[in-house]
Amino acid sequence: DIQMTQSPSSLSASVGDRVTISCRASQSIRSYLNWYQQKPGKAPKLLIYAASGLPGGVPSRFSGSGSGTDFTLTISGLQPEDFATYYCQQSFSTPRTFGQGTKLEIK
Amino acid sequence: QVTLRESGPALVKPTQTLTLTCTFSGFSLSTSGMCVSWIRQPPGKALEWLARIDWDDGKYYSTSLQTRLTISKDTSKSQVVLTLTNMDAADTATYYCARTGLSSGYGVAFDYWGQGTLVTVSS
Numbered sequence: 538d539i540q541m542t543q544s545p546s547s548l549s550a551s552v553g554d555r556v557t558i559s560c561r562a563s564q565s566i567r568s569y570l571n572w573y574q575q576k577p578g579k580a581p582k583l584l585i586y587a588a589s590g591l592p593g594g595v596p597s598r599f600s601g602s603g604s605g606t607d608f609t610l611t612i613s614g615l616q617p618e619d620f621a622t623y624y625c626q627q628s629f630s631t632p633r634t635f636g637q638g639t640k641l642e643i644k
Numbered sequence: 645q646v647t648l649r650e651s652g653p654a655l656v657k658p659t660q661t662l663t664l665t666c667t668f669s670g671f672s673l674s675t676s677g678m679c680v681s682w683i684r685q686p687p688g689k690a691l692e693w694l695a696r697i698d699w700d701d702g703k704y705y706s707t708s709l710q711t712r713l714t715i716s717k718d719t720s721k722s723q724v725v726l727t728l729t730n731m732d733a734a735d736t737a738t739y740y741c742a743r744t745g746l747s748s749g750y751g752v753a754f755d756y757w758g759q760g761t762l763v764t765v766s767s
Contacts, residue, residue, distance in 0.1 A: 538707050569751070569752065571751075571753040571754070573691075573754070575691075579759075580740055580757040580758065580759055580760055581691065581740075581754070581757060582757070583750065583753050583754060583755050586750045586751050586753035586755075587750075587751045587753070590750065590751070592750060592755070624690065624691055626691075626693075626753075626754070628744075628751065628752035628753060631696065631704045632693055632704065632705070632706050632707055633681070633693040633696070634693060635690055635691040635692065635693065636690070637690045638690045638691075
């Protein structure tokens with residue numbers, strides 16, 4: 538199975554900040570990397586697909602980059618509604634696997 | 645409009661078999677490229693992918709749980725069923741079903757999710 542490792546596990550930031558979350562795969566997954574946002578008590582929501590694709594309705598302050606084994610989620614200009622937990626997930630091979638999550642908290 | 649909804653028991657006893665149903669609308673699992681997965685999340689923990697069934701009846705399972713899992717579909721009812729045998733306290737989690745649509749424009753990401761159903765394992 539491909540292991541996905543996120544860093545950091547938690548992060549404190551202020552409204553307006555720019556934050557980056559990293560995700561590393563245990564082997565190359567090309568660009569088969571997705572990011573999800575999850576708020577308490579809610580289902581995850583697709584945020585970024587195929588490493589850098591932005592689904593309709595997702596604000597442009599969210600961006601993704603990377604390929605191979607190293608990926609980054611960047612939020613430029615944090616908004617109050619962005620404080621949540623973020624997960625990366627590989628879709629290169631089955632079984633699919635998720636990172637352990639990064640909890641973004643208000644400083 | 646695509647929707648998915650999980651249903652099943654909220655409480656199961658240890659050693660029992662869990663059966664969950666995902667009822668969906670807005671797409672057909674007989675359409676090429678459509679897939680439905682089950683994913684779970686223990687309280688306060690990370691997401692864990694469990695199983696997937698594809699439009700062509702391909703079935704795929706978690707490596708660690710494959711001996712306990714079975715996934716099936718009823719295309720006419722727009723339902724996917726997951727069974728997990730020999731339930732244990734460690735299986736207490738919110739269980740989600742999610743769609744992957746290769747023609748959705750979002751590649752092989754989970755683009756739509758159900759709201760989840762919490763299953764507690766306790767005697």
